[in-house]
Amino acid sequence: QVQLVESGGREVQPGTPLRLSCAASGFTFALSPMNWVRQAPGQGLEWVAFISSNGKTDSYADSVRDRFTISRDNSKSTLYLQMSSLSVDDTAVYYCARDGEGGSFDFWGQGTLVTFSS
Amino acid sequence: SYVLTQPPSVSVAPGKTATITCGGDNVGRESVHWYQQKPGQAPVRVIYYNSDRPSGIPERFSGSKSGNMATLTISRVEAGDEADYYCQVWDGVLERRSFGGGTQLTVL
Helix, strand or coil, X not given: CCEEEEECCCEECCCCCEEEEEXXXXXXXXXXXXXXXXXXXXXXXXXXXXXXXXXXXXXXCCCCCCCEEEEEECCCCEEEEXXXXXXXXXXXXXXXXXXXXXXXXXXXXXXXXXXXXX | CCCCEXXXXXXXXXXXXXXXXXXXXXXXXXXXXXXXXXXXXXXXXXXXXXXXXXXCCCCCEEEEEECCEXXXXXXXXXXXXXXXXXXXXXXXXXXXXXXCCCEEEEEC
Protein backbone atom coordinates (compact mmCIF):
# COMPACT_ATOMS: atom_id res chain seq x y z
CA GLN A 1 0.00 0.00 0.00
CA VAL A 2 1.08 3.59 -0.55
CA GLN A 3 3.03 5.03 2.36
CA LEU A 4 4.44 8.51 2.77
CA VAL A 5 6.43 9.20 5.93
CA GLU A 6 7.63 12.71 6.65
CA SER A 7 10.48 13.56 8.98
CA GLY A 8 12.74 16.45 9.91
CA GLY A 9 10.28 18.76 11.58
CA ARG A 10 11.43 20.25 14.88
CA GLU A 11 11.54 23.40 16.96
CA VAL A 12 13.90 25.93 15.39
CA GLN A 13 14.87 29.55 15.80
CA PRO A 14 13.88 32.08 13.14
CA GLY A 15 16.37 32.12 10.30
CA THR A 16 17.60 28.58 10.91
CA PRO A 17 17.59 26.45 7.76
CA LEU A 18 15.73 23.16 7.91
CA ARG A 19 15.28 20.22 5.55
CA LEU A 20 12.21 18.02 5.59
CA SER A 21 12.14 14.54 4.09
CA CYS A 22 9.35 12.28 2.89
CA ALA A 23 10.09 8.58 2.41
CA ALA A 24 7.79 6.93 -0.11
CA SER A 25 6.92 3.27 -0.56
CA GLY A 26 4.25 1.09 -2.09
CA PHE A 27 4.26 2.73 -5.51
CA THR A 28 6.65 3.70 -8.28
CA PHE A 29 8.01 6.91 -6.81
CA ALA A 30 10.09 7.76 -9.88
CA LEU A 31 6.92 8.06 -11.97
CA SER A 32 4.97 10.18 -9.50
CA PRO A 33 4.90 13.97 -9.29
CA MET A 34 4.86 15.10 -5.67
CA ASN A 35 3.87 18.06 -3.51
CA TRP A 36 4.31 19.65 -0.12
CA VAL A 37 1.24 21.06 1.61
CA ARG A 38 1.24 22.78 5.00
CA GLN A 39 -1.27 23.64 7.68
CA ALA A 40 -0.67 26.26 10.34
CA PRO A 41 -2.19 25.51 13.77
CA GLY A 42 -5.95 25.88 13.62
CA GLN A 43 -5.82 27.05 10.02
CA GLY A 44 -6.61 25.66 6.58
CA LEU A 45 -4.51 23.83 4.05
CA GLU A 46 -1.93 25.70 1.98
CA TRP A 47 -0.20 24.18 -1.03
CA VAL A 48 3.55 24.88 -0.81
CA ALA A 49 5.40 23.29 -3.73
CA PHE A 50 5.24 20.81 -6.61
CA ILE A 51 7.91 18.77 -8.37
CA SER A 52 7.59 16.67 -11.50
CA SER A 53 8.47 12.99 -11.54
CA ASN A 54 11.92 13.59 -13.04
CA GLY A 55 12.60 16.64 -10.92
CA LYS A 56 13.01 18.98 -13.88
CA THR A 57 9.90 21.07 -13.22
CA ASP A 58 8.93 22.69 -9.97
CA SER A 59 6.61 25.43 -8.77
CA TYR A 60 6.00 27.26 -5.51
CA ALA A 61 3.41 29.22 -3.62
CA ASP A 62 4.17 32.94 -3.53
CA SER A 63 4.60 32.76 0.25
CA VAL A 64 7.65 30.47 0.01
CA ARG A 65 9.15 31.21 -3.40
CA ASP A 66 12.85 32.06 -3.19
CA ARG A 67 13.03 30.64 0.36
CA PHE A 68 12.01 26.99 -0.06
CA THR A 69 13.35 24.43 -2.53
CA ILE A 70 11.65 21.16 -3.37
CA SER A 71 13.77 18.28 -4.64
CA ARG A 72 13.74 14.51 -4.89
CA ASP A 73 16.05 11.52 -5.04
CA ASN A 74 14.31 8.86 -7.09
CA SER A 75 17.03 6.33 -6.26
CA LYS A 76 16.03 6.65 -2.61
CA SER A 77 12.29 7.20 -3.17
CA THR A 78 12.56 10.34 -1.08
CA LEU A 79 11.13 13.83 -1.42
CA TYR A 80 12.73 16.86 0.23
CA LEU A 81 11.86 20.40 1.18
CA GLN A 82 14.81 22.66 1.94
CA MET A 83 13.60 25.67 3.91
CA SER A 84 15.57 28.84 4.54
CA SER A 85 14.87 32.29 6.01
CA LEU A 86 12.28 30.68 8.22
CA SER A 87 9.96 32.87 10.25
CA VAL A 88 7.23 32.20 12.77
CA ASP A 89 4.75 32.45 9.90
CA ASP A 90 6.12 29.13 8.65
CA THR A 91 4.92 27.33 11.78
CA ALA A 92 2.85 24.43 10.47
CA VAL A 93 2.42 20.74 9.96
CA TYR A 94 4.05 19.93 6.63
CA TYR A 95 2.52 17.12 4.60
CA CYS A 96 3.92 15.44 1.52
CA ALA A 97 1.24 14.41 -0.94
CA ARG A 98 1.31 12.43 -4.15
CA ASP A 99 -0.03 14.15 -7.25
CA GLY A 100 -3.18 12.46 -8.46
CA GLU A 101 -5.71 12.89 -11.23
CA GLY A 102 -6.26 16.43 -12.41
CA GLY A 103 -3.73 17.91 -10.01
CA SER A 104 -5.45 16.47 -6.96
CA PHE A 105 -3.63 14.89 -4.01
CA ASP A 106 -4.46 11.20 -3.87
CA PHE A 107 -2.27 10.11 -0.95
CA TRP A 108 -0.95 12.07 2.01
CA GLY A 109 1.61 11.44 4.70
CA GLN A 110 0.85 12.03 8.38
CA GLY A 111 2.84 15.25 8.47
CA THR A 112 5.81 16.67 10.36
CA LEU A 113 5.59 19.71 12.64
CA VAL A 114 7.80 22.77 12.34
CA THR A 115 7.63 25.16 15.29
CA PHE A 116 9.71 28.04 16.56
CA SER A 117 11.40 28.72 19.84
CA SER A 118 11.25 32.20 21.26
CA SER B 1 -3.17 31.52 -7.48
CA TYR B 2 -6.92 30.97 -7.60
CA VAL B 3 -9.20 32.26 -4.83
CA LEU B 4 -11.77 29.70 -3.70
CA THR B 5 -14.55 30.67 -1.28
CA GLN B 6 -16.21 28.22 1.09
CA PRO B 7 -18.66 28.84 3.94
CA PRO B 8 -16.78 28.60 7.26
CA SER B 9 -19.32 26.24 8.77
CA VAL B 10 -22.28 24.05 7.93
CA SER B 11 -24.52 22.24 10.41
CA VAL B 12 -26.78 19.31 9.66
CA ALA B 13 -28.83 16.79 11.60
CA PRO B 14 -27.99 13.10 11.35
CA GLY B 15 -29.68 11.42 8.42
CA LYS B 16 -30.12 14.68 6.54
CA THR B 17 -28.19 16.05 3.56
CA ALA B 18 -25.25 18.43 3.88
CA THR B 19 -24.17 20.69 1.04
CA ILE B 20 -20.84 22.52 1.01
CA THR B 21 -20.13 25.03 -1.72
CA CYS B 22 -16.92 26.25 -3.32
CA GLY B 23 -16.99 29.32 -5.50
CA GLY B 24 -14.43 31.14 -7.57
CA ASP B 25 -13.87 32.80 -10.91
CA ASN B 26 -11.86 29.83 -12.18
CA VAL B 27 -14.11 27.05 -10.88
CA GLY B 28 -16.05 26.92 -14.12
CA ARG B 29 -13.08 25.96 -16.24
CA GLU B 30 -11.04 23.87 -13.77
CA SER B 31 -11.68 20.52 -12.17
CA VAL B 32 -12.52 20.70 -8.48
CA HIS B 33 -11.35 18.21 -5.89
CA TRP B 34 -12.60 17.74 -2.31
CA TYR B 35 -10.90 16.54 0.89
CA GLN B 36 -12.13 15.52 4.30
CA GLN B 37 -9.92 16.18 7.32
CA LYS B 38 -10.76 14.92 10.79
CA PRO B 39 -9.01 16.39 13.86
CA GLY B 40 -5.42 15.28 14.19
CA GLN B 41 -5.46 13.41 10.89
CA ALA B 42 -4.16 13.99 7.39
CA PRO B 43 -6.68 15.00 4.73
CA VAL B 44 -8.37 12.31 2.64
CA ARG B 45 -9.53 12.88 -0.92
CA VAL B 46 -13.26 12.22 -1.21
CA ILE B 47 -14.04 13.63 -4.68
CA TYR B 48 -11.85 14.34 -7.72
CA TYR B 49 -12.59 15.68 -11.18
CA ASN B 50 -15.69 17.45 -9.80
CA SER B 51 -17.71 14.30 -9.22
CA ASP B 52 -15.56 11.15 -9.28
CA ARG B 53 -15.33 9.18 -6.07
CA PRO B 54 -12.13 7.32 -5.10
CA SER B 55 -12.45 3.69 -4.16
CA GLY B 56 -13.42 3.26 -0.53
CA ILE B 57 -15.36 6.51 -0.31
CA PRO B 58 -19.06 5.91 0.43
CA GLU B 59 -21.60 6.64 -2.28
CA ARG B 60 -23.17 9.12 0.14
CA PHE B 61 -20.46 11.55 -0.97
CA SER B 62 -21.05 13.22 -4.31
CA GLY B 63 -19.82 16.26 -6.16
CA SER B 64 -21.21 18.57 -8.80
CA LYS B 65 -20.46 21.83 -10.50
CA SER B 66 -22.54 24.55 -12.11
CA GLY B 67 -20.97 27.67 -13.54
CA ASN B 68 -18.44 29.00 -11.07
CA MET B 69 -19.78 27.04 -8.12
CA ALA B 70 -18.86 23.50 -7.08
CA THR B 71 -20.81 21.57 -4.47
CA LEU B 72 -19.97 18.65 -2.22
CA THR B 73 -23.10 16.81 -1.10
CA ILE B 74 -23.15 14.33 1.75
CA SER B 75 -26.36 12.32 1.93
CA ARG B 76 -27.67 10.55 5.02
CA VAL B 77 -25.11 12.32 7.18
CA GLU B 78 -23.56 10.32 10.01
CA ALA B 79 -21.76 11.46 13.14
CA GLY B 80 -18.52 10.18 11.62
CA ASP B 81 -18.80 12.69 8.78
CA GLU B 82 -18.07 15.54 11.18
CA ALA B 83 -14.85 17.07 9.84
CA ASP B 84 -13.35 19.95 7.92
CA TYR B 85 -13.85 19.85 4.17
CA TYR B 86 -11.66 21.60 1.60
CA CYS B 87 -12.06 22.19 -2.10
CA GLN B 88 -9.02 22.45 -4.35
CA VAL B 89 -8.22 23.28 -7.98
CA TRP B 90 -5.17 22.97 -10.21
CA ASP B 91 -3.68 25.55 -12.54
CA GLY B 92 -2.20 23.24 -15.13
CA VAL B 93 -0.35 26.02 -16.90
CA LEU B 94 1.62 27.26 -13.92
CA GLU B 95 1.50 23.91 -12.09
CA ARG B 96 0.07 25.57 -9.03
CA ARG B 97 -2.65 24.38 -6.68
CA SER B 98 -5.12 26.31 -4.55
CA PHE B 99 -7.33 25.34 -1.62
CA GLY B 100 -10.52 26.89 -0.38
CA GLY B 101 -10.53 28.15 3.18
CA GLY B 102 -12.30 25.04 4.44
CA THR B 103 -15.75 24.31 5.87
CA GLN B 104 -16.31 22.83 9.30
CA LEU B 105 -19.19 20.35 9.13
CA THR B 106 -21.02 19.89 12.41
CA VAL B 107 -23.44 17.02 12.88
CA LEU B 108 -26.08 18.15 15.36
